[in-house]
Amino acid sequence: MFREKVELSTRYIAIIGNPNAGKTTLFNALTGLRQKVGNYPGVTVEKKEGKIIFSDGCSATLLDLPGTYSLTANSPDEKVATDVLLGRTNHTPPPNFVICVVDASNLERNLYLVSQIIDYHIPVVIALNMIDVAEKSGMTISSKKLGDELGVRVIATIASKKIGVDELKKIMQSNVTASLKARQWSLPKVVKEECDELQTMLQGTQHLSEADAFHEAIQLLTSPTALSEHLDRYAPELLEHVKKDHERLDILGIDRQSVFVESRYEWIKHVCEASREIKSQSFETTSDKIDKVLTHKIFGFVIFLALMAMMFQAIFSWANAPMEWIGEGFNELEKNVTALMPPGDIRDLTVNGALAGVGAVVTFLPQIFFLFLFLGLLEDTGYMARAAFIMDRLMSKVGLHGKSFIPMLSSFACAIPGIMATRTIENRKDRLVTMLVSPLVSCSARLPVYVLMIAAFIPQQKVLGIFSLPGLTLVSMYLLGLFAALIFAWIFKKTLLKSDAPVFIMELPPYKLPSLKTIIMHTWERSYLFLKRAGTFILGVSIVLWFLATYPKTERATPAEQLQQSFAGQAGRLIEPVIKPLGFNWKIGIGLIGSLLQREVFVSTMGTIYNIKDSDTQFSNLSLRQKMHDDIDPHTGVPTFTILTAICLMVYYVLAMQCMSTVAVMHRETNSWRWPIFQISYMTALAYGTTFVVYRIGLLLTA
Amino acid sequence: MEIFPRSLSETPVGKRVRIHQLESKPEVCHRLRELGFCENAIVRCVVNGEGNLICEVCNTRIGLNHSIAKEIIVSAFE
Ligand SMILES: Nc1nc2c(ncn2[C@@H]2O[C@H](COP(=O)(O)OP(=O)(O)OP(=O)(O)O)[C@@H](O)[C@H]2O)c(=O)[nH]1
Numbered sequence: 001m002f003r004e005k006v007e008l009s010t011r012y013i014a015i016i017g018n019p020n021a022g023k024t025t026l027f028n029a030l031t032g033l034r035q036k037v038g039n040y041p042g043v044t045v046e047k048k049e050g051k052i053i054f055s056d057g058c059s060a061t062l063l064d065l066p067g068t069y070s071l072t073a074n075s076p077d078e079k080v081a082t083d084v085l086l087g088r089t090n091h092t093p094p095p096n097f098v099i100c101v102v103d104a105s106n107l108e109r110n111l112y113l114v115s116q117i118i119d120y121h122i123p124v125v126i127a128l129n130m131i132d133v134a135e136k137s138g139m140t141i142s143s144k145k146l147g148d149e150l151g152v153r154v155i156a157t158i159a160s161k162k163i164g165v166d167e168l169k170k171i172m173q174s175n176v177t178a179s180l181k182a183r184q185w186s187l188p189k190v191v192k193e194e195c196d197e198l199q200t201m202l203q204g205t206q207h208l209s210e211a212d213a214f215h216e217a218i219q220l221l222t223s224p225t226a227l228s229e230h231l232d233r234y235a236p237e238l239l240e241h242v243k244k245d246h247e248r249l250d251i252l253g254i255d256r257q258s259v260f261v262e263s264r265y266e267w268i269k270h271v272c273e274a275s276r277e278i279k280s281q282s283f284e285t286t287s288d289k290i291d292k293v294l295t296h297k298i299f300g301f302v303i304f305l306a307l308m309a310m311m312f313q314a315i316f317s318w319a320n321a322p323m324e325w326i327g328e329g330f331n332e333l334e335k336n337v338t339a340l341m342p343p344g345d346i347r348d349l350t351v352n353g354a355l356a357g358v359g360a361v362v363t364f365l366p367q368i369f370f371l372f373l374f375l376g377l378l379e380d381t382g383y384m385a386r387a388a389f390i391m392d393r394l395m396s397k398v399g400l401h402g403k404s405f406i407p408m409l410s411s412f413a414c415a416i417p418g419i420m421a422t423r424t425i426e427n428r429k430d431r432l433v434t435m436l437v438s439p440l441v442s443c444s445a446r447l448p449v450y451v452l453m454i455a456a457f458i459p460q461q462k463v464l465g466i467f468s469l470p471g472l473t474l475v476s477m478y479l480l481g482l483f484a485a486l487i488f489a490w491i492f493k494k495t496l497l498k499s500d501a502p503v504f505i506m507e508l509p510p511y512k513l514p515s516l517k518t519i520i521m522h523t524w525e526r527s528y529l530f531l532k533r534a535g536t537f538i539l540g541v542s543i544v545l546w547f548l549a550t551y552p553k554t555e556r557a558t559p560a561e562q563l564q565q566s567f568a569g570q571a572g573r574l575i576e577p578v579i580k581p582l583g584f585n586w587k588i589g590i591g592l593i594g595s596l597l598q599r600e601v602f603v604s605t606m607g608t609i610y611n612i613k614d615s616d617t618q619f620s621n622l623s624l625r626q627k628m629h630d631d632i633d634p635h636t637g638v639p640t641f642t643i644l645t646a647i648c649l650m651v652y653y654v655l656a657m658q659c660m661s662t663v664a665v666m667h668r669e670t671n672s673w674r675w676p677i678f679q680i681s682y683m684t685a686l687a688y689g690t691t692f693v694v695y696r697i698g699l700l701l702t703a
Numbered sequence: 704m705e706i707f708p709r710s711l712s713e714t715p716v717g718k719r720v721r722i723h724q725l726e727s728k729p730e731v732c733h734r735l736r737e738l739g740f741c742e743n744a745i746v747r748c749v750v751n752g753e754g755n756l757i758c759e760v761c762n763t764r765i766g767l768n769h770s771i772a773k774e775i776i777v778s779a780f781e
Pocket residue numbers: 017018019020021022023024025026036037038039040041042043044045065066067068129130131132133157158159160161380515
């Protein structure tokens with residue numbers, strides 16, 4: 001009994017299926033985890049493990065995989081899935097069996113993958129998902145009949161409502177086998193003869209299993225490059241044989257490329273007819289009607305821009321009030337702590353180091369919340385795939401295709417998921433270009449820097465009667481990042497990474513009402529991560545910074561002089577000559593050095609050093625932005641910040657690659673140091689150069 | 704009288720046609736076939752704007768750009 005349990009717990013079960021079939025939703029329902037779900041193909045691009053515990057206490061490891069349309073992988077994310085399935089990776093053991101998630105509303109295309117899995121004799125159980133969607137579009141599918149046709153067990157599920165999940169669990173505990181039926185789809189007679197012959201030869205000479213030999217034979221018969229590519233792998237006699245086969249089939253007028261796919265679809269048609277009943281068929285669905293407007297060549301673009309404008313409105317205006325509350329809350333807290341604790345270093349550390357640093361960052365929680373909420377809505381309604389579709393025209397102008405736009409949109413949240421999302425791009429060079437430029441798109445970590453600078457220095461004015469100047473400034477910063485990304489994509493595509501214009505083929509899932517629960521949960525999770533980072537990483541950095549900004553202590557110095565003499569002040573003054581041409585002084589230098597780790601650190605650094613500097617005037621009730629606004633160098637009488645410095649600083653942050661995590665992900669995804677180093681170099685040079693130009697022009701204009 | 708065969712990109716919205724032949728690069732053709740655009744499949748055009756088009760094949764919508772749509776040759780169905 002005990003042994004059996006151990007054996008079960010080491011069982012490895014993989015979830016596979018077409019993109020957007022509901023694999024992750026099912027994975028979450030089975031494991032209780034909360035992996036990201038979204039209504040567009042390509043949400044999951046990595047394998048994710050989870051533990052599933054059955055009612056009898058046994059457990060097994062479940063693996064969520066990216067979606068794939070077939071076992072011939074076309075892009076890196078599909079390769080992750082097929083490699084696991086065919087046991088071609090060393091990182092994970094071959095799964096004991098797989099759950100194939102089939103989208104019932106789109107049975108034909110989904111069964112294509114199923115037929116390949118059956119051919120490989122992989123033990124499989126089918127989760128016939130989205131039966132609610134299928135019902136709604138007027139078809140009924142009998143899972144019993146489908147199972148009989150395929151020779152495997154089929155469970156009808158609605159993963160998003162956890163329907164059928166228990167039944168699936170029960171089957172997972174039992175012995176799952178490969179299809180009980182032998183390969184059923186049949187090739188035209190001549191093709192079959194050639195294929196069988198080749199398969200026997202391969203089994204003999206290459207010692208392949210029957211399934212592998214069959215697929216290798218298909219590969220050799222269809223692929224136009226098979227002969228030249230495999231020169232060293234196969235014996236000359238075999239290659240000679242393949243060549244003769246090609247000639248024979250070509251003379252008979254058989255299209256070698258299409259015959260295999262067509263034969264499979266022929267069989268699939270039969271399976272569908274036997275198990276599916278179509279009650280009513282509507283040609284134009286609601287989704288189609290919406291698409292006529294949303295993907296229209298002019299309206300589509302206008303609506304996209306309007307949606308973006310709304311997002312910035314939310315971030316800038318709606319988030320303002322909660323931001324003030326949080327700011328006041330922290331101020332209150334600092335005041336109380338100051339009153340409670342005896343004066344001394346410990347109090348300074350707590351108030352000026354920890355609270356000021358963390359508080360400065362946490363005030364931006366509302367903005368982060370709205371940003372994620374908005375992106376979540378785009379993802380869950382199905383609009384994301386449409387955005388890629390609309391933007392394909394623009395992207396093709398710079399030599400990329402619409403799929404490259406999804407990583408850029410994801411980069412509004414963070415460049416890391418953005419870079420991961422490039423795995424759906426088929427062409428290696430196009431993928432690299434997209435990875436190189438995605439961090440130019442303004443991520444959520446830049447948002448606090450922008451908002452702080454804008455709130456402190458950009459006057460509240462109306463432009464053209466309707467737009468507010470601060471709001472416009474924020475939008476300009478985002479646009480600057482996007483334009484830079486597009487321009488550099490074009491440059492890279494023309495020089496370093498030349499390749500043909502890619503083809504755009506993308507599934508557009510039907511629109512659906514967003515599930516508020518999922519979105520709020522996801523938004524909350526991201527906001528929580530932001531808070532957690534503020535409470536751990538930012539807190540640590542703020543404390544270290546407080547030490548660096550307080551020591552060594554100088555006798556009888558004013559706090560301002562003290563700051564200048566401190567380690568941090570010395571470091572800031574050390575780099576001052578380098579940043580002077582951009583209009584930045586040593587205080588900004590401290591922030592720039594700190595934010596090399598992460599961009600938000602700039603804000604916490606400002607929080608800490610301005611609190612230290614002002615600590616002579618008892619407790620000041622001024623907000624950080626006012627302190628920054630009022631800061632004037634006592635010797636020279638020059639203010640640290642002017643509108644121009646604020647703009648220069650924002651421009652610098654738009655373009656500079658100040659994020660160690662992005663470097664790490666680039667290294668992992670490209671498997672080299674060359675590209676991340678290149679990326680840091682070009683972005684830093686770009687940021688420095690552009691800021692310099694902006695500063696010079698600004699000086700001329702204000703002179 | 705309509706003239707067939709012609710390219711998918713010339714198909715008006717709402718019209719159903721039958722795929723006759725694919726003329727793209729072999730890898731692209733293979734992918735198209737696996738997605739359901741295989742010979743003899745029935746395709747309906749949902750959106751056909753200036754740049755890209757959306758087609759329905761096997762009950763799913765697939766977005767394509769113009770250059771591939773030009774390489775998909777279709778014949779009459781209705
Ligand atoms: N109506 C309905 N919607 C579902 C069902 N299962 C999943 N969904 C929705 O379908 C969408 C796609 O779900 P995911 O779980 O992200 O799909 P996936 O297969 O993991 O997709 P990729 O990771 O992109 O390959 C989400 O919006 C889900 O909420 C279902 O049974 N019925």
